[in-house]
Amino acid sequence: MSGRSAVFLDRDGTIIEDAHYISDPAAVRLLPGAAESIASLSHAGLPVIVVTNQSGIARGLFDEAAYASTARRLDDLLAGAGARLAGHYHCPHHPDFTGPCECRKPGPLLYRRAAADHGLHLARSWWVGDRLRDVLPAERFNGRGLLIGQAAPHELTSAAGRFPVVQDLATAVGIILQ
Numbered sequence: 602m603s604g605r606s607a608v609f610l611d612r613d614g615t616i617i618e619d620a621h622y623i624s625d626p627a628a629v630r631l632l633p634g635a636a637e638s639i640a641s642l643s644h645a646g647l648p649v650i651v652v653t654n655q656s657g658i659a660r661g662l663f664d665e666a667a668y669a670s671t672a673r674r675l676d677d678l679l680a681g682a683g684a685r686l687a688g689h690y691h692c693p694h695h696p697d698f699t700g701p702c703e704c705r706k707p708g709p710l711l712y713r714r715a716a717a718d719h720g721l722h723l724a725r726s727w728w729v730g731d732r733l734r735d736v737l738p739a740e741r742f743n744g745r746g747l748l749i750g751q752a753a754p755h756e757l758t759s760a761a762g763r764f765p766v767v768q769d770l771a772t773a774v775g776i777i778l779q
């Protein structure tokens with residue numbers, strides 16, 4: 602399989618503050634250094650793709666249009682800082698409400714879709730997020746994962762020896778670009 606390397610980023614708690622079931626664009630707030638980190642990946646020729654679980658949709662807390670408005674707000678905030686995402690992918694499901702699916706992280710579907718849409722080589726790509734489920738796909742696809750160290754203690758234990766744990770997105774990007 603050919604294709605470009607990419608960086609798959611979680612959204613809430615990785616790029617923006619995790620405000621729990623964000624449905625209002627006004628609640629989208631960039632974490633310090635996130636925009637600069639994304640810009641440096643893009644400048645290095647690495648497409649940056651957001652993959653996010655949005656079970657608030659399955660739970661009936663907000664709808665697809667509200668999610669889309671938060672995604673647009675993120676794009677606008679990033680553009681203001683000279684950064685751009687190559688794509689947004691989200692899973693609207695939750696097994697308790699909508700049954701099993703292949704797209705909820707760590708499921709593979711959204712990564713396969715992104716690879717097809719953007720011509721990506723998954724085994725040469727990176728996964729970064731603040732939860733274990735964000736980085737587990739790196740094992741499935743033979744890529745590399747970096748766990749941002751806000752994860753719950755049991756997740757850090759599970760990650761030990763499998764994924765480096767880093768302070769924040771800027772630190773992760775420093776490793777990716779070195």
Ligand SMILES: [Mg+2]
Pocket residue numbers: 611612613614615619730731732
């Ligand atoms: Mg997160």
